Amino acid sequence: MYVSEVRFGSKTGSEISRQTLTWSAKAALEAEAVAAISCSGHGRVFLDGSISKDGELPVCECYACYGGLNCSEFIPGCAANVDSGDPIFFEPFWMQHAINSAVMISGWNRMSYRYADDSFISVELEKYVRKLHSIVGNAITEGRYIVFGVGSSQLLSAAVYALSSKNSSSPSNVLASIPFYPVYKGQTVLFNSQNFQFKGDTKSWQMNNNSTNNNDVIEFITSPNNPDGELKKSVIGAKAIYDHAYFWPHFTPINTPSNHDLMLFTLSKLTGHAGTRLGWAIIKDKDVYDQFLNYIMMADMGISKDSQVRGLKILKVAIEGDGKPLFKFAYDKMKDRWERLTFVFNKSTRFSIQQRHPLYCNFFNETRLPTPAYAWVKCEREEDNDCGAVLETTGNIIGRLGSQFSATDRYVRFSLIGSQDEFDLLLQRLTELVSLENPSIETM
């Protein structure tokens, strides 16, 4: 049995206290040894990373376009790949808040399927979810039910399941407004249920369906929208799933709390912990809530307790200082990126990005522009109808094609929430691209 004597106190030595660590010291030392490996600021190393052939510790995992043992080598000619929605821009925040965000999980922690109250949902985590919404003012949670899911991804399916008409002889019609997040369609097609079917765009549906009976419609409203960041409202006015993944102060001014019957949120775009797969639904009706619970139980027998205990730690840090440190960090990053991006696009007539409109933000107490997670880029020239190809061949930039969002390929989505390296490379490539039409451009 190992024993560790820990002298625990401030760096000044003024508050030294002696405590003993026994079973946890080895795991703590291991995690610190791994974290101490340098990846030159262009990568990081994880506990469960691959082990080098002659080593005992895992090796660096480099950000895109960097290589070498310590990620110090830039790969020349590497494309700026801003296709994914990985929220890596949060990493430095969590490195700065390492002490309070770390979690030590014992080998016997939460082995059961269920919590003490027989549910699949951590009461403490739910408490902090409610606290956070109250501080931010972005959603009403009073008198509402909360269910956790495997990211908000799983909750999209659970929501469609819960709202669909089980007894109907014809399936419910699932709609969204172009441009929309492709997973709405992808999941509906994958599950190929007899209860619901994907019927595409709300406006097209309205034109083709004059019926005043919209009870058999389930509408996805993504607000702010992925890909274009627009604040959206229901088009149909039927059963609605409000996907609020991006409804946080770093992406949009929070003007008024959302107060809909069914709202979805996710840790991924709130704190950057996409890998933890933790989302939640805020639900008004007891019947819908019960159907969510049934879905999560039957599909998965609940969600990871390890994700929930880590999510709790993360949310405890998120609400520190009434959320100001987290949201200020994230908003400052996004603001800086949007300013630099706008500077480049303003020099171009060939490429444009979405317009942004100022709104009062109750959280930051100021009128400000939205700073969406994605730039929705348009190729303005008549002949550039395959914008993705133009950007890739002329600019060495890889975005996500407009057709992925059921829009035209005259549009491409750029992620602005990746690592600083990724964004810097995007800016460099964009500057080079725009300088082809406007040689006077200089970077900020």
Added chain:
Amino acid sequence: MYVSEVRFGSKTGSEISRQTLTWSAKAALEAEAVAAISCSGHGRVFLDGSISKDGELPVCECYACYGGLNCSEFIPGCAANVDSGDPIFFEPFWMQHAINSAVMISGWNRMSYRYADDSFISVELEKYVRKLHSIVGNAITEGRYIVFGVGSSQLLSAAVYALSSKNSSSPSNVLASIPFYPVYKGQTVLFNSQNFQFKGDTKSWQMNNNSTNNNDVIEFITSPNNPDGELKKSVIGAKAIYDHAYFWPHFTPINTPSNHDLMLFTLSKLTGHAGTRLGWAIIKDKDVYDQFLNYIMMADMGISKDSQVRGLKILKVAIEGDGKPLFKFAYDKMKDRWERLTFVFNKSTRFSIQQRHPLYCNFFNETRLPTPAYAWVKCEREEDNDCGAVLETTGNIIGRLGSQFSATDRYVRFSLIGSQDEFDLLLQRLTELVSLENPSIETM
């Protein structure tokens, strides 16, 4: 910034080394403080447990039938509830192996959706899964693909999806052999897919379908079976999903490695970590594998990285000493419980349990009886056709009804994998129950 100086060494002090903990010390101290709270051996306390009104630390969560602040009070007349399949009997093992099974997760650990190789699957974890199967000899993994899911629960759906005929105008027929695990039916009904439908028992299906073309059948084979522990083979000989959740040396002699095209396993019944929700599929065909990957991506955008890093720690301990410590611990527990259970049932003519047949176990190198996770109890008296009601009203024992497994209610399933308290209470209640017909019974 806190700094901790750690003197790390053996208790004898002979191998002291000094190392410094910085960011991880607080989380380690917190976890140890929580773990040090006494729950009288009748409960445990977790990091994310509820906080008492006037306290800072979470409170004890008592095992069923125990109460009070420190779980010291037995609740008189409390029913022996052996309905759930919670694998809590493993808890003491992980408390004994606390040092190597703990994991410290930093705030910035694995924030991305994907691992460095762009997959949703930890390469290191996959390596240890293969190692473990090789040591135990219960499944062939060479030349097979492995996919992780949210427990094996999610993989049941993924498997049916992958094997179902997408282009067929008629749905695939999903079958299982009575008595079978209710989730097979439950999920199929929940998803209500156009690609597949649940058609019940294999034998009934065979009687009603003389067609030699069985291509549109997907058969679940649970081996050992839940609820009765039987080693099973395919009845239909069509597309097969081998659910091997219980195919480990603590539940059954491992006579020969399973070598089927599609096999499912789960951490839950292997190490007891049901709450971690980590299962895996071992897959022969590339096309089936690709469909699993598509399913996991579309349904959930991958599974929890926190579960995977913890699973890795747990499997590293599981393979220590070639798996002997873990499987010996678990087998000894199960063997002891079966001996005590058999002793009681042998005194009864009113109640019986399943027959067990010895088999050679290559892992333990001996011929032995299986020690299934569940007792499959039968009420033998003609009038006791609602065995669950008899056990509850006469014996104060709550099991899972036979009808849940599509069998008759003359059967009831008892879980034997709960906490020691739970099993001891079951034995006590059973002894009292059997003494009604056989007053000479004494407990072992």
